[in-house]
């Protein structure tokens with residue numbers, strides 16, 4: 001029940017990080033799912049669709065569809081546990097600290113090729129064909145300048161000069177729209193057919209910013225075996241046979257409330273799903289980002305929330321009896337099935353807006369972690 005979607009920007013694009021204040025505004029480097037959701041709803045209503053129609057109700061009101069974030073060429077944000085050489089950048093091996101932190105390995109080792117300090121890569125990466133090989137994604141951003149206009153004279157207002165960072169035009173953003181069931185998919189397709197294929201997104205629309213062309217194709221869901229294979233590989237790399245571990249890496253911002261309805265960034269297995277309640281957090285590389293928006297229905301700004309940052313990475317684990325191989329295999333199969341479901345539906349709150357998009361047992365925690373352990377052995381020899 002998935003549509004693979006592609007947005008191509010036909011003019012520069014400025015997506016606000018938070019409510020605009022001051023004379024210099026920044027832009028997000030990806031298109032959040034909730035911005036796409038709002039733009040598709042607007043295009044549908046402008047082409048004569050009605051908010052009371054069954055398709056609108058099913059897609060937007062009953063939240064039958066998740067609008068996931070769209071990123072340059074379908075790239076993923078770097079895990080917050082990833083490290084790169086500060087001198088050799090892409091040429092020297094990457095490292096990942098998620099497993100290293102849980103197993104008590106040294107975290108502050110320098111680059112094994114040139115001894116330079118390791119630092120956290122910014123932005124996005126794309127997995128390449130080779131297992132464990134990745135490429136950092138270039139983000140092209142420019143700055144637009146304009147003066148304020150005096151509404152009485154319709155001329156330039158002296159002393160008010162604004163600058164706004166934008167993503168350049170002619171960029172591709174890829175992502176997914178995930179329908180809960182066949183009826184929601186059918187409703188989504190009729191919403192998209194009625195709406196226009198040109199959408200407007202972000203700020204500066206009256207100055208021509210934010211024009212994007214929208215295309216979609218039927219997509220394939222992740223196979224359950226793929227999650228099982230990643231889970232096995234992560235556990236093999238972790239190396240302790242009396243443990244079952246899994247990781248959760250966020251591709252989008254994620255929202256979890258604690259019992260006082262405050263945003264939380266520390267998670268346990270039970271926060272992801274009740275079926276994972278006996279898993280404790282062994283290692284967490286996390287951060288928070290501010291998030292606000294505009295409530296079109298109320299005509300009011302939404303309150304600002306501090307969400308878990310895209311790229312936040314967690315390792316969860318649980319002890320199992322060392323000599324009961326069957327029991328461990330059964331537990332791995334059970335966890336793989338839960339994680340497969342969570343990858344499809346997301347975790348946390350406000351899933352329809354694309355928050356809580358996660359990858360279970362991302363290859364990069366064990367492929368890059370392996371480079372780290374080889375490094376450690378070389379250092380110890």
Ligand SMILES: [Zn+2]
Nearest residue numbers: 085092111114
């Ligand atoms: Zn280096």
